Amino acid sequence: MQNFDFYLVICLTVVMFSFQCEGYPKASLTLKSDRNTVYIGDTITLQCCSELSFTDWTYHFYKGDEGSSSSLIKVTSEHSYTIKSVNQSDSGVYICDAYRHIPPRVLLPSSPFNLIVQGNPKVTLMLKSGRNTVYIGDTVTLECSIDGVFTYWTYHFYRGGEGSWKSPIKEASGHSYTIKSVDQSDSGVYCCYASRVRSSQVSYQSNPVNLTVQERTVKLEIKSRYASGPIFEGGHVSLHCCVDGDPVGWTFELHKRGDRSSYKAEMNSTFTISPVTLSDRGEYWCRAGKGDLYSRTSGPVQLDVSVDCSTENGIKLGISGLVLIILLILVSEYFWVRIYASRSN
The missing domain is CATH 2.60.40.10 (Immunoglobulins)
Incomplete structure (x- = not known):
């Protein structure tokens, strides 16, 4: 009978404590951080908070699940627990609660917070x-x-x-x-x-x-009005110095084989000759440079300039007509001299 009375008292005590606890607020444990992932070496702070504005709390921080597996790691009047330079051994479940000497006396244990410490960042x-x-x-x-x-x-x-x-x-x-x-x-x-x-x-x-x-490769291309065919004297021709990578801020040089005076340097990769003359015939090459740095030289390209056939024929026809006129003048003078001489006799 005495054992029954003892167990009855214990059960009533537990039930009464449960009813009392239902009226107590619950703690909230959060991680104070500007990112979700925690890495080895970080400094982290766990904050134990409640919606109540009361002061004079004593906070308890535990590591491990509720029950016998949890261990008290800190008791403090501050509502935070800081771990400097965390390691992967700090990973695990954390819980907090709080007590006061005056009502309300208890903050019930918080929900478990699972801290995961990642390895070194990549x-x-x-x-x-x-x-x-x-x-x-x-x-x-x-x-x-x-x-x-x-x-x-x-x-x-x-x-x-x-x-x-x-x-x-x-x-x-x-x-x-x-x-x-x-x-x-x-x-x-x-x-x-x-x-x-x-x-x-x-x-x-x-x-x-x-x-x-x-290394940059260079190629010199000749472009004229006609995609193919001869380049005539008096026409227009462009020599384009093509350099790999489209260099910015480089200077392009055009050279004519055996003629130093034909050297040209421009920021533009295209060189224009207009009008083209027979003296522009020859072998050309180019390169690009920036400061003391130069590309390879291009392969040689032959520029051939031809005389326009229509112009040549016109010149020949004009010369022939001039010769014919001179002959006519000479012949007419000869006849006039003969006529004048016969009348004198």
């Missing part, structure tokens, strides 16, 4: 260029992008295979590395990684980017 290296092919003299930019939203990172760019990260070619707070006026010596494999300022945290190594710098 970085991606890419070549920022308007085209896939890179030529000598181009300006190229390599961009090292880190996954997520990160601040206070230093980016390390290096060249070569595994192990080359020990001697980076550039360290910067910016995530880009620019090479102005690349040369073929800049060809090679590039990688990058990021390290946290004032921390031992580093990202994974990026993907390799193979930079291949090609």
Whole structure:
């Protein structure tokens, strides 16, 4: 009978406590962060809050599920719990509650908050260029992008295979590395990684980017009014210096074989000769340059200039007519002299 009375008292106590707890507010545990993903080395803050405006709370933070598996990790008058430089061992379920000495005395345990700490962030290296092919003299930019939203990172760019990260070619707070006026010596494999300022945290190594710098090839083309056929004296002809990659800010040179005085340099790749004369006949070649940097020379192109047949025939006809007129004048003078001489006798 005594055992029955004891169990009855225990049951009544539990029921009464349950009814009392139903009137207490519940704590809310949230992560104070500007992003959802947490990485190794981050500093995070868990906040235990309630809708009540009461003060003088004592907050309890637990790690683990409710019950015997949870462990008290902090008791504080502040409603927040901060972990500096989190590690993956900090991953897990967190709960909080709070107590006061005066009513309302209790904040019931919050819903479990599952904290997941990701491994080191990944970085991606890419070549920022308007085209896939890179030529000598181009300006190229390599961009090292880190996954997520990160601040206070230093980016390390290096060249070569595994192990080359020990001697980076550039360290910067910016995530880009620019090479102005690349040369073929800049060809090679590039990688990058990021390290946290004032921390031992580093990202994974990026993907390799193979930079291949090609030499510009040059071709000289002759363009005239007629797509095909001879170029006549007095006409119009253009010589176009075609250079790979459409270089910006380059100077184009036109040369005539064996004639230094024919050298021309223009910002435009097209050279115009108008009107064309027979003295413009010859072999031409071109090249492009920027500062001390020059492209290869083009292959030689022969410019042939012909005399217009219609003009030549007109000249011949005019000369023939002039000769005929002179002959007529001479013949008529001869006859007049004979007539005058016969009348005198």
